[in-house]
Amino acid sequence: MSDAQHNYSTAAIQAVFELQQKHQWEVARSGARERIARLRRLHDAVIRYRDDIEAAARADFGKPGIETVLSEIGPVTTEIRHAIRHLRSWMKPKRVSTPMFLTGTWSKILYEPKGVCLIISPWNFPFNLTFVPLVSAIAAGNCVILKPSEFTPHSSALMRKIVAECFPPEEVALFEGDVEVSQELLKLPFNHIFFTGSPAVGKIVMRAAADNLTSVTLELGGKSPVFVDENTDIDHAAAKVAWLKCMNAGQICIAPDYVLVHERVHDAFVEALVKKIHTFYGETEEARRQSPDYCRLVSQKHQARVASLFRDAVERGAKVHTGGGENISERFLDPAVITDVPDGAAIWEEEIFGPVLPVRPYKTLDEALAFVNARPRPLAIYIFSNDKRYTDKIHSGTRAGGGTVNDCGIHFYQPNMPFGGVNNSGIGGCHGEAGFLEFSNQRGVTWQNRIFPHSNMILPPYGSKISRLLGEAVVKWL
Numbered sequence: 001m002s003d004a005q006h007n008y009s010t011a012a013i014q015a016v017f018e019l020q021q022k023h024q025w026e027v028a029r030s031g032a033r034e035r036i037a038r039l040r041r042l043h044d045a046v047i048r049y050r051d052d053i054e055a056a057a058r059a060d061f062g063k064p065g066i067e068t069v070l071s072e073i074g075p076v077t078t079e080i081r082h083a084i085r086h087l088r089s090w091m092k093p094k095r096v097s098t099p100m101f102l103t104g105t106w107s108k109i110l111y112e113p114k115g116v117c118l119i120i121s122p123w124n125f126p127f128n129l130t131f132v133p134l135v136s137a138i139a140a141g142n143c144v145i146l147k148p149s150e151f152t153p154h155s156s157a158l159m160r161k162i163v164a165e166c167f168p169p170e171e172v173a174l175f176e177g178d179v180e181v182s183q184e185l186l187k188l189p190f191n192h193i194f195f196t197g198s199p200a201v202g203k204i205v206m207r208a209a210a211d212n213l214t215s216v217t218l219e220l221g222g223k224s225p226v227f228v229d230e231n232t233d234i235d236h237a238a239a240k241v242a243w244l245k246c247m248n249a250g251q252i253c254i255a256p257d258y259v260l261v262h263e264r265v266h267d268a269f270v271e272a273l274v275k276k277i278h279t280f281y282g283e284t285e286e287a288r289r290q291s292p293d294y295c296r297l298v299s300q301k302h303q304a305r306v307a308s309l310f311r312d313a314v315e316r317g318a319k320v321h322t323g324g325g326e327n328i329s330e331r332f333l334d335p336a337v338i339t340d341v342p343d344g345a346a347i348w349e350e351e352i353f354g355p356v357l358p359v360r361p362y363k364t365l366d367e368a369l370a371f372v373n374a375r376p377r378p379l380a381i382y383i384f385s386n387d388k389r390y391t392d393k394i395h396s397g398t399r400a401g402g403g404t405v406n407d408c409g410i411h412f413y414q415p416n417m418p419f420g421g422v423n424n425s426g427i428g429g430c431h432g433e434a435g436f437l438e439f440s441n442q443r444g445v446t447w448q449n450r451i452f453p454h455s456n457m458i459l460p461p462y463g464s465k466i467s468r469l470l471g472e473a474v475v476k477w478l
């Protein structure tokens, strides 16, 4: 079967899918102990291959080792340990209370696996975004086919090796490959599709899923804004924004996309931001190019797209405070901070997904909120403020998947709440119990009391006084 995973013919994909369809009932019947054993195998393999994971991420896009530990290996191992700790309670059927109308019955929600699931992942955090949903899918008792991105071939090949070592293909299989492989997979009647990637491809996935009425989780992207209040620690805000904007060279779904800053602190914030970038990665473009802590863009095509957003803004009159230089053959793009970007520039509309940060002053918070709400709902909103009213007004005046107050992106590491988007930035959630539920069918079952089933009173013919009384009672009192 491992040959079949190397061969991307329709027949090979179909064969693994059918194998999983047959095997799903056995996997579904597995108890917590067996599922935990599967998760431990994956956990131990990720630890065992730690150096290779770092090497693969470096080979794919020059990612610094410590960033790979923090954003790829760590999130996977902590997700597994969290699932192992809580799986028994997640799996336990949940008793619910009984309304008066159903007196004498009892009801429970049973958490059963969806069946055979497809996970399609992007390139920007290849291990994290392939294995974290896999953890939830395994915890929920599913069979899984994985399709990582073609743009990180070293990471994808290593993941295939890890998966093949940990699982038989009737439980978990991985197909490397490009859009064509994805499209072949999307024709199959999976029971759930978990997709992480761009909103444009998310729509293609959802359309394909509709043909089989397959449920979907869509973890998408978008323009995540940062609000900077005048009443905040500017140096702290600048450090956090610079850090998350430059990590992974800005190729993060929850990277700050643009900053809206109160006009009174605009100049101080921009100055602090530039200083932070220079402190983190070097004073000159050459020093930043040599920095072992700053990674590369994933492909020249992607670099050209980000650079063209930068150039378009500059040609329209934007002021460059640092960065913007590039070395195309190295896929290096010097992190840029720009201001005075006029309305109508493409950078205000398209997700940047790279190391270019436009900063925009605002006079009133209402004006800043209107700017955000004129765009699709973001994946994250970041707020820097010491004023609770300011924070509350942003939370109640916008919609976003998640966010952080007085920091950037750390909500991603919180396993006790769902991580996901809303509308254009996604549908559904992942991480911890939210991920388990996403891959579970919640079957609601009510048990009737066999000694005196009240519902016998509403059997036809309906003319009796008691059934009329019962009808009245349901409408008016119960």
Ligand code: NAD
Pocket: 120, 121, 122, 123, 124, 125, 129, 147, 148, 149, 150, 177, 178, 179, 182, 183, 196, 197, 198, 199, 201, 202, 204, 218, 219, 220, 221, 222, 252, 253, 254, 351, 353, 379, 420, 421, 425, 426
């Ligand atoms: P992408 O949508 O181009 O590709 C994602 C996956 O879909 C890849 O495996 C790719 O092979 C496949 N794919 C591409 N085109 C396809 C098509 N026409 N039909 C079927 N499958 C297709 O995304 P990307 O460039 O790899 O990643 C960047 C995007 O992902 C950004 O928008 C980013 O915000 C988003 N993202 C979101 C999250 C999140 O958790 N919400 C995390 C990371 C990235």
